[in-house]
Amino acid sequence: MAHGFLLFLLFSYIISINIHACNQIERYSLLSFAFTLSSPLLNWTSLDCCHWKGITCDQDDWITHLLLPSKGLKGGISPSSLRNLTHLTHLNLSHNSLYGSLETQFLLSLNRVEILHLSYNHLYGELPLSLPSSKIRIVDLSSNHFFGAIPSSFFQQASNLISFNVSNNTFTGYVPSSICLHYSPFVRLLDISSNQFGGNLALGLGECSKLQVFRAGHNNLLGLLPKYIYNATKLEEISLPINSLRGAISDKIVNLTNLKIFDLSPNQLSGELPLNLGKLSKLKFLTVDFNNLEGTIPTSLMNCTNLVELCLGINNFEGDISMLNFSRLSQLTKLDPRYNNFTGMFPVSLYSCRYLKAIALNRNHLEGQIQIEILSLKFLSFLTLGYNRFTNLTGTMKI
Numbered sequence: 284m285a286h287g288f289l290l291f292l293l294f295s296y297i298i299s300i301n302i303h304a305c306n307q308i309e310r311y312s313l314l315s316f317a318f319t320l321s322s323p324l325l326n327w328t329s330l331d332c333c334h335w336k337g338i339t340c341d342q343d344d345w346i347t348h349l350l351l352p353s354k355g356l357k358g359g360i361s362p363s364s365l366r367n368l369t370h371l372t373h374l375n376l377s378h379n380s381l382y383g384s385l386e387t388q389f390l391l392s393l394n395r396v397e398i399l400h401l402s403y404n405h406l407y408g409e410l411p412l413s414l415p416s417s418k419i420r421i422v423d424l425s426s427n428h429f430f431g432a433i434p435s436s437f438f439q440q441a442s443n444l445i446s447f448n449v450s451n452n453t454f455t456g457y458v459p460s461s462i463c464l465h466y467s468p469f470v471r472l473l474d475i476s477s478n479q480f481g482g483n484l485a486l487g488l489g490e491c492s493k494l495q496v497f498r499a500g501h502n503n504l505l506g507l508l509p510k511y512i513y514n515a516t517k518l519e520e521i522s523l524p525i526n527s528l529r530g531a532i533s534d535k536i537v538n539l540t541n542l543k544i545f546d547l548s549p550n551q552l553s554g555e556l557p558l559n560l561g562k563l564s565k566l567k568f569l570t571v572d573f574n575n576l577e578g579t580i581p582t583s584l585m586n587c588t589n590l591v592e593l594c595l596g597i598n599n600f601e602g603d604i605s606m607l608n609f610s611r612l613s614q615l616t617k618l619d620p621r622y623n624n625f626t627g628m629f630p631v632s633l634y635s636c637r638y639l640k641a642i643a644l645n646r647n648h649l650e651g652q653i654q655i656e657i658l659s660l661k662f663l664s665f666l667t668l669g670y671n672r673f674t675n676l677t678g679t680m681k682i
């Protein structure tokens with residue numbers, strides 16, 4: 284590093300007449316940024332910092348990109364050191380070992396930043412009051428040690444935000460569900476999973492007409508699974524596992540024609556599955572185990588030919604499971620109706636689901652015999668049949 288400073292001092296006057304070298308204030312910024320870190324893989328020594336590893340400049344030699352993911356950077360990040368990089372649009376420091384907090388001034392000075400990617404570091408503290416500007420589109424602060432509530436003014440300026448990932452931190456307070464209502468209607472990805480967010484999923488998500496992925500699992504969410512979520516018709520994934528959400532799944536769910544993943548296992552949902560669920564032709568993962576759902580499995584579900592996993596275990600479902608014809612579910616790898624009140628025989632149509640890897644039928648009221656055809660399921664490696672009334676098998680069988 285000392286070498287770098289020396290070069291700076293020696294040649295700074297030459298640079299002033301060299302039109303193809305980077306701006307020296309910016310060069311000095313980068314050096315002081317790297318100076319506080321252990322950065323063995325950076326070889327930032329040459330004069331023209333536009334050619335340094337991880338750096339991209341625009342036509343006027345302003346630094347626009349600082350991309351140093353997985354570069355073994357270690358140490359306290361000094362936000363003030365980047366303050367002079369006023370033309371920065373892309374900042375990616377993910378997968379390093381940086382610690383420190385994000386100061387409000389740091390973000391505000393980066394008022395051209397579009398992409399801020401700081402995931403997988405040891406950054407901590409509360410979030411600054413506001414994201415820098417309407418330019419910001421992607422914010423990924425996931426897998427750090429941030430805590431506290433997201434300030435109500437945080438998204439104030441972020442009118443073009445499309446992706447916000449703060450998963451795997453220790454955030455508390457309310458879910459930023461008004462993000463689309465008041466700030467950016469363009470949000471496509473919202474991942475706040477694995478935090479300590481609480482309260483209801485308040486009104487607002489329904490306004491996210493572009494929302495494709497919504498993950499908020501592993502939090503302390505309460506209250507009803509809100510109906511307005513079904514207004515966000517671009518949704519492809521709703522993952523809310525490990526919360527305490529109540530209420531029934533509305534038949535409005537058919538409006539979510541793009542839905543591929545619906546994961547609400549461990550929650551406190553009740554009521555029956557909507558009869559028209561089968562209209563979700565793209566559905567791949569239906570995961571509602573560990574709830575208080577009841578009633579029968581809608582036969583329409585056998586029309587969801589893209590289903591990969593069907594997890595219904597540990598609920599109060601009932602009905603003759605052998606009446607369901609699974610044969611069109613040719614992609615099915617996992618069927619889990621365990622711990623329910625299903626009756627009937629082992630569904631022979633399952634033998635057509637040739638990619639099945641796991642079948643868990645234990646703790647129901649199933650009866651009859653298991654046919655030898657089960658051996659034609661070449662990928663089957665997990666089968667539990669115990670606590671039923673099958674005649675030629677007892678206990679749990681593992682193939």
Ligand SMILES: *[C@@H]1O[C@H](CO)[C@@H](O)[C@H](O)[C@H]1NC(C)=O
Pocket residue numbers: 326328329
């Ligand atoms: C560091 O960069 C200088 C100048 O660009 C180059 O000559 C040298 O080989 C590089 N060293 C390593 C270890 O990459």
Ligand SMILES: *[C@@H]1O[C@H](CO)[C@@H](O)[C@H](O)[C@H]1NC(C)=O
Pocket residue numbers: 352353375376377378398399400421
């Ligand atoms: C940042 O870098 C990581 C690791 O290379 C990469 O996975 C991620 O997509 C990058 N983020 C952005 C926004 O480009």
Ligand SMILES: *[C@@H]1O[C@H](CO)[C@@H](O)[C@H](O)[C@H]1NC(C)=O
Pocket residue numbers: 308311312315363364365366367
């Ligand atoms: C930023 O620029 C100002 C004015 O040129 C200068 O005083 C300051 O030292 C610079 N800071 C860094 C970290 O480069």
Ligand SMILES: *[C@@H]1O[C@H](CO)[C@@H](O)[C@H](O)[C@H]1NC(C)=O
Pocket residue numbers: 402403425426448449450451472473474496498
């Ligand atoms: C959010 O970031 C985590 C890593 O911290 C990653 O595993 C997850 O896939 C991201 N969420 C989305 C929706 O891409």
Ligand SMILES: *[C@@H]1O[C@H](CO)[C@@H](O)[C@H](O)[C@H]1NC(C)=O
Pocket residue numbers: 403404405425426427428451
């Ligand atoms: C959560 O974040 C910590 C700290 O960055 C990281 O070590 C861990 O791998 C992350 N967990 C997941 C599941 O991404």
Ligand SMILES: *[C@@H]1O[C@H](CO)[C@@H](O)[C@H](O)[C@H]1NC(C)=O
Pocket residue numbers: 489490511514
């Ligand atoms: C959902 O959409 C319906 C029909 O378009 C509309 O009447 C209703 O107000 C919307 N609800 C919310 C909470 O956005």
Ligand SMILES: *[C@@H]1O[C@H](CO)[C@@H](O)[C@H](O)[C@H]1NC(C)=O
Pocket residue numbers: 513514516537538
């Ligand atoms: C949901 O679908 C129904 C018809 O199935 C339609 O009348 C209603 O307007 C749709 N709502 C939204 C918000 O798209």
Ligand SMILES: *[C@@H]1O[C@H](CO)[C@@H](O)[C@H](O)[C@H]1NC(C)=O
Pocket residue numbers: 561582583584586
């Ligand atoms: C399954 O889809 C077919 C058309 O593809 C339709 O005729 C049939 O009624 C559907 N079955 C159920 C139970 O919804």
Ligand SMILES: *[C@@H]1O[C@H](CO)[C@@H](O)[C@H](O)[C@H]1NC(C)=O
Pocket residue numbers: 598599600622623624
């Ligand atoms: C099965 O049904 C009986 C009543 O018919 C009920 O008492 C029992 O709790 C149910 N078991 C499960 C696992 O739903």
Ligand SMILES: *[C@@H]1O[C@H](CO)[C@@H](O)[C@H](O)[C@H]1NC(C)=O
Pocket residue numbers: 608609610611632
């Ligand atoms: C299940 O449906 C298939 C066609 O999708 C049909 O060929 C088969 O006979 C049906 N099986 C049963 C047991 O009804």
Ligand SMILES: *[C@@H]1O[C@H](CO)[C@@H](O)[C@H](O)[C@H]1NC(C)=O
Pocket residue numbers: 652653654655657675
């Ligand atoms: C169960 O018994 C039936 C009739 O005896 C027999 O055809 C079938 O192969 C047995 N199933 C297994 C898995 O042993």
